[in-house]
Amino acid sequence: MMLGVFVLIGLNVTGPNMRRTAQKTYNAERLADVKVTSTVSLNAKDRETVRQLSGIKTAEFGHTTDVVIKDSQHAMRIQSNPNKLSKLTITKGRKAHATNEVVLNDKLSGKYKLGQQVTFASGKTGSTTGLKRQAYKIVGFATSTEFLKKDSLGSTSLGSGTLYGFGYVTKSAFSSSQPNVARLAFTHPNGQAYSTSYEHHAKTLTDKLQKKLNARNKTRVAELRTELNDKISSGESQIQNSKAAIKTASTQLTTAQQQLTTQLAAAKSANNATAIAQVENKLQMLKKQSSALNFKRESLDTAKSDLAKAKATRNQLSDITFTVESRNNYNDGYNNYGEDAQRIDVLGRSFPAFFFLIAIMVSFTTMQRMVDEKRIEMGTMRALGYTKGEVMREFLVYSITTAVTGTVLGSALGLVVLPRIIFRAYTANFNFKVLLLAPHIGYVVVGLILALASTVLASWLAARSSLKIIPAELMLPKPPVNGSRILLERIKPLWRKMSFSYKVTARNLFRYKGRMFMTIIGVAGATALMITGFGIRDSLNTIVARQFGDISQYDLVTVYNPNASTTAVRKAQGAVKNSNQVKRTTAAYFANVYATTNGSDTRENIALMVPKSRNQLDQYIKLRDYKSSKKLSLTDSGAVVSQKLAKLQGASVGDTINLKDTDGTAHKARVAAITTMYAGHYVYMNRAYYQKVYGKAATPNAYLVTLKHSTSKSVNAFASHFNRQEAAVETVQSRETKKTITNILGNLNNLILVLVVSASLLSLVVLYTLTNINVSERMRELSTLKVLGFYPREVLMYIYRETNILTGAGILVGIGAGYLFHAYIMDLLPPATAMVAPGLSWINVVISVGLTIIFSLMVMYTMNRKIQSVDMLEALKSVD
Numbered sequence: 001m002m003l004g005v006f007v008l009i010g011l012n013v014t015g016p017n018m019r020r021t022a023q024k025t026y027n028a029e030r031l032a033d034v035k036v037t038s039t040v041s042l043n044a045k046d047r048e049t050v051r052q053l054s055g056i057k058t059a060e061f062g063h064t065t066d067v068v069i070k071d072s073q074h075a076m077r078i079q080s081n082p083n084k085l086s087k088l089t090i091t092k093g094r095k096a097h098a099t100n101e102v103v104l105n106d107k108l109s110g111k112y113k114l115g116q117q118v119t120f121a122s123g124k125t126g127s128t129t130g131l132k133r134q135a136y137k138i139v140g141f142a143t144s145t146e147f148l149k150k151d152s153l154g155s156t157s158l159g160s161g162t163l164y165g166f167g168y169v170t171k172s173a174f175s176s177s178q179p180n181v182a183r184l185a186f187t188h189p190n191g192q193a194y195s196t197s198y199e200h201h202a203k204t205l206t207d208k209l210q211k212k213l214n215a216r217n218k219t220r221v222a223e224l225r226t227e228l229n230d231k232i233s234s235g236e237s238q239i240q241n242s243k244a245a246i247k248t249a250s251t252q253l254t255t256a257q258q259q260l261t262t263q264l265a266a267a268k269s270a271n272n273a274t275a276i277a278q279v280e281n282k283l284q285m286l287k288k289q290s291s292a293l294n295f296k297r298e299s300l301d302t303a304k305s306d307l308a309k310a311k312a313t314r315n316q317l318s319d320i321t322f323t324v325e326s327r328n329n330y331n332d333g334y335n336n337y338g339e340d341a342q343r344i345d346v347l348g349r350s351f352p353a354f355f356f357l358i359a360i361m362v363s364f365t366t367m368q369r370m371v372d373e374k375r376i377e378m379g380t381m382r383a384l385g386y387t388k389g390e391v392m393r394e395f396l397v398y399s400i401t402t403a404v405t406g407t408v409l410g411s412a413l414g415l416v417v418l419p420r421i422i423f424r425a426y427t428a429n430f431n432f433k434v435l436l437l438a439p440h441i442g443y444v445v446v447g448l449i450l451a452l453a454s455t456v457l458a459s460w461l462a463a464r465s466s467l468k469i470i471p472a473e474l475m476l477p478k479p480p481v482n483g484s485r486i487l488l489e490r491i492k493p494l495w496r497k498m499s500f501s502y503k504v505t506a507r508n509l510f511r512y513k514g515r516m517f518m519t520i521i522g523v524a525g526a527t528a529l530m531i532t533g534f535g536i537r538d539s540l541n542t543i544v545a546r547q548f549g550d551i552s553q554y555d556l557v558t559v560y561n562p563n564a565s566t567t568a569v570r571k572a573q574g575a576v577k578n579s580n581q582v583k584r585t586t587a588a589y590f591a592n593v594y595a596t597t598n599g600s601d602t603r604e605n606i607a608l609m610v611p612k613s614r615n616q617l618d619q620y621i622k623l624r625d626y627k628s629s630k631k632l633s634l635t636d637s638g639a640v641v642s643q644k645l646a647k648l649q650g651a652s653v654g655d656t657i658n659l660k661d662t663d664g665t666a667h668k669a670r671v672a673a674i675t676t677m678y679a680g681h682y683v684y685m686n687r688a689y690y691q692k693v694y695g696k697a698a699t700p701n702a703y704l705v706t707l708k709h710s711t712s713k714s715v716n717a718f719a720s721h722f723n724r725q726e727a728a729v730e731t732v733q734s735r736e737t738k739k740t741i742t743n744i745l746g747n748l749n750n751l752i753l754v755l756v757v758s759a760s761l762l763s764l765v766v767l768y769t770l771t772n773i774n775v776s777e778r779m780r781e782l783s784t785l786k787v788l789g790f791y792p793r794e795v796l797m798y799i800y801r802e803t804n805i806l807t808g809a810g811i812l813v814g815i816g817a818g819y820l821f822h823a824y825i826m827d828l829l830p831p832a833t834a835m836v837a838p839g840l841s842w843i844n845v846v847i848s849v850g851l852t853i854i855f856s857l858m859v860m861y862t863m864n865r866k867i868q869s870v871d872m873l874e875a876l877k878s879v880d
Contacts, residue, residue, distance in 0.1 A: 001406025004359030005447040010418030011348035013440045015341040019194045021436045031145040032085040032183035035330040037323045041178035049216045050182050055205045057187040060084045061179035065130035066156045068123035073720040075159030080171040085183040086146045093140030102136035103168045109141040123158035143431045148333025160716040161731035194338045199601040202326040210664045213322035242300045340426045346828045358525040360454035369773045371462035379474030388467045395459040403451035411444045486510045505801045519770045523810025526763030530848040531818030533756040539836040547678040554620040557732040559702040564727035572727040576703045583708045587612040590702035593659045606681040610690045610698040620704040623675045634686035638672025644835040645681040646674045678835045764855045783872040807856050
């Protein structure tokens with residue numbers, strides 16, 4: 001009962017406790033419900049539009065910029081101090097008050113000290129940090145619910161492509177007076193974080209806000225385009241005028257220079273000192289005019305450069321967007337933590353059912369056996385005049401005490417111990433420190449009801465049945481079950497060759513059918529639980545091996561902005577193509593899109609790839625049909641979609657899915673094929689089909705890169721070198737996805753260990769209880785065998801031969817049940833971005849079966865001591 005209640009309560013309360021812990025922290029820091037980001041600063045009209053959005057109670061604007069720590073590859077996200085939303089929790093020191101002060105994230109407190117100076121740099125060639133100064137004094141360390149994870153803080157276009165840390169400074173520390181980010185709070189949140197009502201409200205309202213801001217963005221882009229067109233037109237006119245003026249002045253200077261040179265030569269020939277002095281004065285004036293002309297040429301070059309930048313900016317107007325994201329999308333930690341809690345919920349809906357099924361079965365059997373053992377005592381008490389209710393009271397009190405004690409112990413462990421073990425495992429990479437516990441009376445009551453049903457009900461039914469018998473008959477031992485011919489006896493040749501011991505074993509197996517099925521089911525259930533526990537870890541481990549060993553053959557994707565200036569684009573391309581670190585590379589179009597599912601409030605983030613050369617793609621990504629494993633090719637009739645994405649979308653080959661841009665614009669794509677993919681969501685198209693879906697050409701903006709040396713150091717160094725380029729947008733490292741999956745595996749390991757240990761204990765309890773009942777019921781038989789001269793080993797095997805056969809049958813059934821239960825769990829448990837193979841490794845099965853056999857041998861050793869110490873005369877004494 002304790003094991004059953006422990007697992008039932010522990011797995012079912014941990015998820016709610018984790019969410020409650022997070023909700024308290026979110027409320028304390030007033031974590032923003034929505035975050036609005038823009039690729040350009042928010043002007044007064046933009047801010048007014050955001051403030052007037054319906055459903056928004058509070059809007060706070062701020063500054064943010066990405067920088068690198070000087071002389072390093074470490075990228076940092078520096079933000080202005082929030083006052084109302086997404087506030088900081090200071091762990092050491094204080095907030096930044098002066099323009100030269102900074103607060104860093106708490107994890108960096110081991111590498112930096114209060115009062116120490118930290119210097120930031122832009123991290124890109126020809127760009128600025130966006131801050132007024134470079135050096136800052138560290139005045140504090142803090143945590144923020146916007147950055148829940150200690151690692152994997154987010155992606156950036158600087159350094160190695162991932163954030164090393166974050167910091168907060170005053171608004172006055174930023175060089176721009178206009179903010180570029182807005183944090184919003186809902187007027188009516190409709191529930192707490194992670195609740196269905198809250199998440200649905202967040203998604204619905206976010207979609208509405210995105211549409212409204214898209215309309216504002218069109219107006220904003222049109223205004224910028226008009227402004228740039230005027231600037232470009234004016235600049236071109238001025239440049240033309242300047243060119244003409246410079247050309248005229250240059251011609252005049254050249255002519256004057258020639259004339260004065262001739263006059264100077266003539267004056268010198270005439271030895272006319274006055275004429276020489278006059279000509280030299282004119283030459284000096286001419287030199288000044290030449291300097292002025294050179295200054296005009298420099299000004300012309302500057303004007304040309306400004307004009308080129310203005311044209312480049314105009315080319316990039318299509319990249320200007322408002323992005324509206326709810327917590328699930330702008331905050332990876334929020335999303336990951338919620339998914340972790342949901343994974344515990346999945347286990348809570350499945351594992352306890354198995355545990356309690358076995359626990360109830362064992363308890364039921366035990367209570368019935370207890371009533372049978374008290375048969376003579378019951379008859380005696382009835383003969384002495386006790387009523388049926390008084391006789392039954394003993395069994396009810398005992399069974400109630402058993403159920404309540406088991407529930408109390410199991411509840412204590414389930415409410416306190418197991419949640420803390422799971423919380424510590426899952427939050428090792430999160431900033432949450434203390435789990436908030438709650439009594440969860442409902443689960444305790446459910447556990448008590450199940451415990452009472454499996455003990456009190458069993459004893460009441462058994463006692464009620466016995467008390468119907470007259471006292472005189474009840475005072476006699478319960479007659480043994482009648483033997484009967486079994487099917488094996490009809491196979492004469494085989495039956496004749498069997499020894500006496502094996503014949504008795506075969507008859508006893510079918511003589512006590514209830515115990516036979518109980519043992520098989522109990523052993524099978526416990527074995528299935530162990531196989532599933534080990535199998536979860538095995539299956540999740542296959543994600544890393546199969547995805548990054550068999551499918552993904554590249555190290556990183558380097559993405560640049562093709563709309564940047566021609567020079568910047570060429571430099572970014574050259575950083576990849578001309579690098580001696582690169583083994584091979586291929587050009588492609590890469591975009592981050594997303595999809596939503598009907599009835600779901602989450603979105604699937606998707607990497608869309610359009611290779612420039614479809615023939616080279618197989619060197620980097622192995623696209624294989626998820627059913628037949630045949631090689632897939634990109635066609636003009638549709639897209640190749642990754643398996644988990646197709647499953648979440650409920651799409652089959654021939655169906656269509658909606659791919660949405662960051663601003664919510666949807667595009668319908670037909671699923672031409674589904675490829676095996678274990679980590680991440682991907683959609684692959686050829687250039688012709690992309691043109692058909694999006695109505696524009698897929699201009700290459702990325703390279704799939706395989707390096708000569710795929711170490712973490714070399715990949716980070718190459719990513720940092722690429723990200724220094726002006727046109728660099730981001731680098732997507734395959735090892736970062738691998739790291740994320742590995743972290744999830746690490747979180748599950750401790751939980752799986754608890755489940756396996758619990759299943760092992762359950763297996764031991766099942767075997768011990770049922771074997772003990774078997775031995776106790778047949779003590780007269782065993783004593784008779786000993787009196788007849790059977791050796792101790794023969795007496796032991798008389799009982800244990802049956803147990804071994806039933807244990808073996810239970811193991812076989814358990815392997816089958818474990819495979820099915822494991823497949824069911826693996827359909828629900830993996831992360832939303834991961835797919836696993838439901839198969840089991842033979843090592844897992846061997847370990848689970850081995851543990852069951854070891855437990856059986858332990859029980860055999862214990863039972864042997866009991867059998868050998870039995871008092872034969874006492875056991876054989878007549879009860880009459």
